[in-house]
Amino acid sequence: MIETKRWDVTNNNDHSKLRIEEAARMLKAGQTVAFPTETVYGLGADATSEDAVAKIFQAKGRPQDNPLIAHVATKEQLQKLVQDIPSYVDKLIDTFSPGPITFVLPSNGACADNVTAGLSTVGVRIPDHPVAQELLKTCTIPIAAPSANLSGKPSPTTADHVWEDLQGKISGIVDGGPTGVGLESTVIDCSQSIPIILRPGGITKEQLELVVGHVMVDPALANEQEKPKAPGMKYTHYSPEVPLWVVSGTVDKLREIVEKERKRGKRVGVLASTETANILEVKPTMNLGSTIQEIATNLYDGLRKFKQSDVDLIICEAFPEQDIGQAVMNRLRKAATQYIEA
Numbered sequence: 001m002i003e004t005k006r007w008d009v010t011n012n013n014d015h016s017k018l019r020i021e022e023a024a025r026m027l028k029a030g031q032t033v034a035f036p037t038e039t040v041y042g043l044g045a046d047a048t049s050e051d052a053v054a055k056i057f058q059a060k061g062r063p064q065d066n067p068l069i070a071h072v073a074t075k076e077q078l079q080k081l082v083q084d085i086p087s088y089v090d091k092l093i094d095t096f097s098p099g100p101i102t103f104v105l106p107s108n109g110a111c112a113d114n115v116t117a118g119l120s121t122v123g124v125r126i127p128d129h130p131v132a133q134e135l136l137k138t139c140t141i142p143i144a145a146p147s148a149n150l151s152g153k154p155s156p157t158t159a160d161h162v163w164e165d166l167q168g169k170i171s172g173i174v175d176g177g178p179t180g181v182g183l184e185s186t187v188i189d190c191s192q193s194i195p196i197i198l199r200p201g202g203i204t205k206e207q208l209e210l211v212v213g214h215v216m217v218d219p220a221l222a223n224e225q226e227k228p229k230a231p232g233m234k235y236t237h238y239s240p241e242v243p244l245w246v247v248s249g250t251v252d253k254l255r256e257i258v259e260k261e262r263k264r265g266k267r268v269g270v271l272a273s274t275e276t277a278n279i280l281e282v283k284p285t286m287n288l289g290s291t292i293q294e295i296a297t298n299l300y301d302g303l304r305k306f307k308q309s310d311v312d313l314i315i316c317e318a319f320p321e322q323d324i325g326q327a328v329m330n331r332l333r334k335a336a337t338q339y340i341e342a
Contacts, residue, residue: 001168006159009131010177020131023174024138032059034148034162035135036176037127039100039184039202040155040300041162042071042145043170044135047081050112053144057114059169062151067117068144069102069185070124073136078124081142083108088212089190095211098128100185100202115144121191131176147184148173154238154303154335157182161304182297183327189218200327202296238335240303242311246332248318249342251279257340258282258315269306271299271316284310292325299328303335 005026007019023033027044030052034043043060045052047070057064072078075093079085082105089103107122116122124142127133136143147155148162148170156162159175166173186201188208196216197205208215247254254276261268270282274290286302288295306314316336321329333339 002171004163004167004170005172006163006175007172008175010175012130017134020134020174021138023172024135026171027135027139027143028141030055031171032056033172033174034156034159034166034170035132035145035174036129036159036179037071037132037145038129038180039127040157040179040182041148041159041173042127042132042143043148043162043166044071044143044145047071047111047115047142047144050114053112053114055170056144056146059166060146060149060151062146064114065117066146067119067123068115068146069187070111070115070122070142071127071132071136071145072124072142073126073133075126077136077142078103078126081108081110081122081124082106084191086190086193088195091211092188092190092195092208093126096203096207097126098133099126100128100181100183101125102185102187102199104187104189104191104198106191111142111144121189123187125185129176129179131174135174152239154240154300155184157297157300161300164304180297181324182299182301183324183331186327188215200330202324202327204323204326206323238300238303238331239337240306240314240335241308242306242314243337244303244314244316244332244335245338245340246316246318246336247340247342249340251276251317253342254315254317255280255282257342261313261315266312267310269311269314271302271314273317273319276317292319292323292328295319296324296328299331 009016084106102125150165157179181202186203187199189196270285277287288298
């Protein structure tokens with residue numbers, strides 16, 4: 001166990017600046033510090049130090065062959081970590097960064113080997129969150145940062161989520177309030193002539209194609225035999241404490257499955273959209289929101305809300321796979337113990 005400091009910077013005052021400076025000093029000294037981005041909270045360490053990065057894997061219990069994303073404050077800092085950048089990448093960076101998008105590019109060796117998991121490429125992104133930006137500018141070094149949760153569990157969207165998982169395992173948490181997008185960044189392989197989406201996220205395929213034309217989706221997203229080029233391509237992710245069933249079908253079918261499992265003696269919790277929750281009228285139901293963006297923002301909090309002490313099974317409705325709904329369903333499929341086509 002180590003002491004985990006917690007800095008509240010939600011007021012954005014002079015004290016906040018001093019707290020961010022203290023967190024930056026800890027990062028530069030090789031410690032691990034969690035901080036908010038616009039997607040989820042990340043667990044940061046100096047991306048140029050193999051020893052510092054190793055502390056991330058230790059704290060999370062993360063497999064060593066799962067690469068990390070390096071976070072930087074500016075386009076110029078991003079360019080210092082990579083080489084052989086295709087011309088279309090400039091357009092994507094200028095349009096979507098800072099923002100929820102990670103660029104996988106040929107590494108120039110500036111990041112430690114355990115950031116890239118031994119690959120010739122590295123994932124880099126510029127987060128669009130004032131606290132993350134201030135921290136990265138104060139550090140002046142690239143910060144490797146996967147999601148700040150125990151490996152395999154739902155990603156954290158509040159500092160309390162991070163505290164719940166990693167208190168006593170990391171050096172500090174910068175509390176900047178709840179995150180915005182709620183799902184991890186889109187990861188796009190830009191090491192070839194045509195960009196390839198490796199992980200869906202806050203920036204959709206349709207948005208990307210408006211800028212650069214043809215964009216591919218990696219058919220190996222679910223191929224666990226491949227060495228992953230990006231986080232989220234391998235291993236079980238985002239799993240709640242209790243089994244999760246995702247049900248695709250009508251509200252009546254959803255109700256039928258809930259009632260059937262309750263008759264078997266199970267305590268069932270439901271995750272659903274506002275519309276479905278109002279029709280179902282069963283308790284406990286967590287209302288994730290009325291739009292797909294609200295559902296994306298609230299998904300991980302919903303997966304964390306139901307504990308073993310409350311329910312034996314979580315049943316979640318499947319959502320339309322348009323726009324960010326693609327990313328929502330990607331995460332739900334990885335989290336689910338069963339997917340039911342009703």
